[in-house]
Amino acid sequence: MDEQVVISTQNLVKQFQVKDGAVTAIDGVTLQVRRGETYGLIGPDGAGKTTTTRVILGLLTRTSGQSSILGHDSMRDTYRIRERVGYIAQQFALPGDLTVMENVRFFARVQGVSSAEQRRRIPDLLEFAGLSGFTDRLASRLSGGMKKKLALACSLVHEPQVVLLDEPTLGVDPVSRREFWNLLGDLRRERGTTIFVCTPYMDEAERCNWVGLMYEGRLIAHDSPGKIKQMVPGRLLEFKPSDFVPAWRLVPDLPGVLEVQTYGAMLHIFVDDPDRRGREIEAALAAQGITCEGMREIETRMEEAFISLIRKQSAGASDAA
Template identity: 40%
Template sequence: MSASPLSARGLCKTFRADGRAITALSDLTLTLTPGVVTGLIGPDGAGKTTFMRLAAGLLVPDAGSATVLGLDVARDPLAVQSSIGYMPQRFGLYEDLSVNENLDLYADLQGVPCAARPARYDELMAMTGLAPFRDRLAGRLSGGMKQKLGLACTLVNPPRLLLLDEPTVGVDPVSRRELWAIVYRLVSEQAMSVLLSTAYLDEAERCAEVILLHQGQVVAHGPPGQFSAPLTGRTFRVTGAPTRRRRLQATLARQPGVLDAVLQGESVRVVMAPGQRPDCTALSQTLGEPVRGDAVPPRFEDGFVTLLQGERREIPIPQVRVTPSFRGDAILVRDLSRRFGQFLAVQRVSFAVRPGEVFGLLGANGAGKTTTFRMLCGLLPPSSGEVRVAGVDLRHAAARARGRIGYMSQRFSLYANLSARQNLSFFARAYGLTGARAAARLDWALDAFDLQDLAGMESGALPLGYQQRLAMAAALMHEPDILFLDEPTSGVDPLARREFWTRINALAEGGVTVLVTTHFMEEAEYCDRLAIMAAGEILAIGTPSEIKAQAPRPDGEPESEMTMETAFIALIQARDQPE
């Protein structure tokens, strides 16, 4: 067996922020298996990015050592950097340069001889599917295409070890699958070793090995099956009335022995403590409806959550009770279109969202969902069609409608140099709240989102999960009827996503209408209904189960095995196939 491409022994790294010491890595020791894809997972702040930057020679450890391709990283970081490929989370493409010019720039930086470039570029463009776009500016590529160009730039000089730090965050499922195909091709054809960090647990499950970090240490390291196997006989699908599944989930989460309860289509997926089963008799009595529980095989995600249950705590739930200020549908869209010059980004889209409904808007990068979303928020005027939000026609009274909606953008958009409390106070004033009313809402937000201990910290210094909490709290300061969430959990770890959706479910139960865009297909399962967009049009609309039923499936594949991701990809591919 060949030597490990990367090993670490006793790595420690501490940072200082706001006068506090933050331990990123603590006595971390691990060894990578050569020639395979190893997944690196863990909650926010677990130390994943710090470890990758140390391995790439971009940081110096406080203690311990790392060896990469036989080189001591601390002693010879430049030699390490010239031998590996490293793609950070925010890869530095130059958007005013073309695809070819970006490749030239990185070839210059990596010392690739001019004579070797044409053949290498042709190979990379064929591998990534970017050959038809070599003269296009990088800034005009879709999100998925930018990620593939970033990977191509990293691979201009073929490395033996490739470090990828969350390469698929914010990328749609079709593009994610294409990126994974490229990674596997590199491993099989070039015997490359890959260390890939990801927030998508289904991606980690595809890896040959997985490393779980928590609080700067290795919690588990092994094949994905090692994480789920101990849960055999402890995972169940609990089903009651589909229209009351959120109440079923909340009730289950409070039952003794329940370690995890998450919505999955019309059911609730449950992980139990050893030797216990869901008490369906008690559930039936509490809910006043028949409830059944069926054993199902454990998933990798179940193992991940269970391993970290030592950190489980009661999640503060925002208590709301909204009486809509309008009659009829919360959102009504008829023949909505939007042009940018000659380009038709959205064409004749129609749908309606009922009060108190969680409605998901999905689509591949460039499908038009963000443009649609921005029109519904009143941030972008439509070219034609009708949009009514909270009973108000957005084309004639957008300002009045915005007073009834809350908006949380994809990227953290609060004031980073203001404290959490100051941000909430600012948004209270912006929404017209003053005096005792503003003070009461500020106290509510800090309590409901568990921000009391961090209220004085600068928002930009908060961990990502807490930033998301703060942004959601700010969007709810004025008690809106409708909440717009634009990819709210992008880049957030699975535990933080669960907390976030627990709060969304509580808001929906309280009567708040929620419209959400997401690239996480398991989050689509949490929605009451979904609309999938492609090329500016609605491709499919319905409940998660109805969407799966509409999707074409390979011959012989049972409907029960269709996931939302496979349904999404099948619908997109069926549309793109020539008739």
């Protein structure tokens, strides 16, 4: 067992029994999360991110394959895992009729933290989460962002080596999201905590140092965000056509165009040679009376890479079928 590997799965499969047969939610996922890493499991809704997290934690049984955390098997050492990891469920709720302090103390005691340790840790933890001024407020009266911070504080109170966060910033405003991610950054730097986070947000994926891209129960790519972006061939052009639909129909058939994605009123176009193809596209569209506003080359972001990889995956799947 590699000491540096904190979370690992091998050909993990999870099927749910439904009326007529079984639905495969996880279809042979193999992943590894190394110590101190922030691993982002990204993918669209329904890709199997939550199910994967739950199986790793032993909250759901697995159908086949292996999964373990800190060397403990997800199914056999359920309670040993629960003593050593922190977790924020996606649709989580802390008891809303308990105050911030009561919540943290409840989770501390359930996690077996002694009273002396509680006195030492809890003020620091609340300070860290920015909740020091709200200790007597009922959890249900907190804003969405503060609820998430409280959940993080509760999941960290037993000082776990690894935390698993399932879409922790779902339904939170952009400022609070940024604050939450800054907390995660502090956590990794100061304590070396391993963080496993599921998220559909691409900007959050950029903040991870390793990304697993999940789609329809499979891990279709996993690497650093930089490498993932390089997986998409070609370079990216962005512009705003004066007449969107005809432009969107026309551009894919032009020479040198590898892929076309829409981005609001803009088109994102992967091409082999940005200078040359940019001019060609402008000319071709101009022939149809369409002008191109703000034609420029941009850096490929996770969002474009993500869409591109998923498209290829589903195209490959339909070819195979």
